[in-house]
């Protein structure tokens with residue numbers, strides 16, 4: 595499907611043509627509770643719930659809400675999944691999913707380069723609850739085999755990863771997982787369904803921090819899990835207990851953001867490519883991490899698998915922590931902060947946000963001179979001009 599088809603899906607998928615009050619946009623159903631006319635209506639509702647299958651109506655917004663359902667339908671259509679579940683954040687989606695699918699005594703394989711809160715969840719918290727994790731390199735299936743245990747249940751990866759933009763070979767992942775009867779979960783936040791659709795490769799579940807590209811405007815927090823109804827029904831039960839669901843206002847903003855997803859990603863792919871090429875040829879930049887560059891370790895896989903490479907470019911400044919911080923402060927266009935994927939460019943020095951302890955940074959593989967630049971939808975020439983003036987001054 596080309597970008598124009600994705601544009602059509604992003605605008606229309608999951609929406610009824612006739613909406614309440616004949617509104618063109620999806621209404622925000624701002625209610626905690628859905629009422630019943632009388633007690634026999636409640637009994638009828640409880641009977642149909644007990645018979646299995648999706649509940650026939652809404653009951654309470656910790657379980658479901660019409661505005662969220664519309665967003666979920668749109669997200670399922672964009673990823674090509676049977677169902678989607680919305681969460682209060684990407685971390686809420688990841689934590690609820692892992693807790694719903696794993697039990698005490700289970701073992702998990704997780705790719706070592708990834709968002710540091712996800713690795714912290716596995717290392718510090720899942721371990722307390724009797725779920726052990728082995729961290730494995732993204733590109734060495736022979737090491738995955740070695741790490742396997744009789745109780746290994748699941749393999750979790752991001753692609754591209756945060757912050758080094760490593761790319762998982764999804765064919766290799768699915769082949770490995772099928773041979774060993776593991777569930778596979780891919781955090782596809784950096785790719786978006788415009789650039790990659792992991793379910794098409796046979797991955798079981800896709801997760802996004804919808805806070806990033808899907809929302810796209812740096813104004814909401816949300817997460818989503820997409821996949822087969824059979825697995826999502828299990829996760830939905832725990833979401834209803836933990837209360838990690840999103841809310842109607844965020845869902846509305848997400849739907850609004852999704853309408854322009856394909857357009858935004860097209861521009862961010864272009865900006866990513868232009869800026870990565872520019873930085874790769876600059877003498878004060880010693881290394882650029884962007885999957886389309888031939889120097890990237892996963893270049894071949896990325897070219898085979900992805901139709902675009904996104905708007906995040908990570909790179910290393912020729913210098914130390916202080917020089918890198920100075921470079922960031924000299925940039926005029928991007929905001930400095932910890933997010934990515936929105937229309938405004940945002941830059942960060944991961945070492946500064948990760949830990950004040952250089953040893954901890956080294957252990958996590960976060961280099962002091964690393965810059966993670968999330969390009970927005972500004973003009974590429976302006977972004978490059980801005981980088982030029984900052985690099986000239988360090």
Ligand SMILES: Cc1ncc(COP(=O)(O)O)c(C=O)c1O
Pocket residue numbers: 683684685686709752756781783784802803804805806815816817933
């Ligand atoms: C790849 C990835 N996954 C998940 C998350 C967590 O998302 P959220 O901030 O929406 O909880 C992030 C946050 O930066 C991320 O980069």
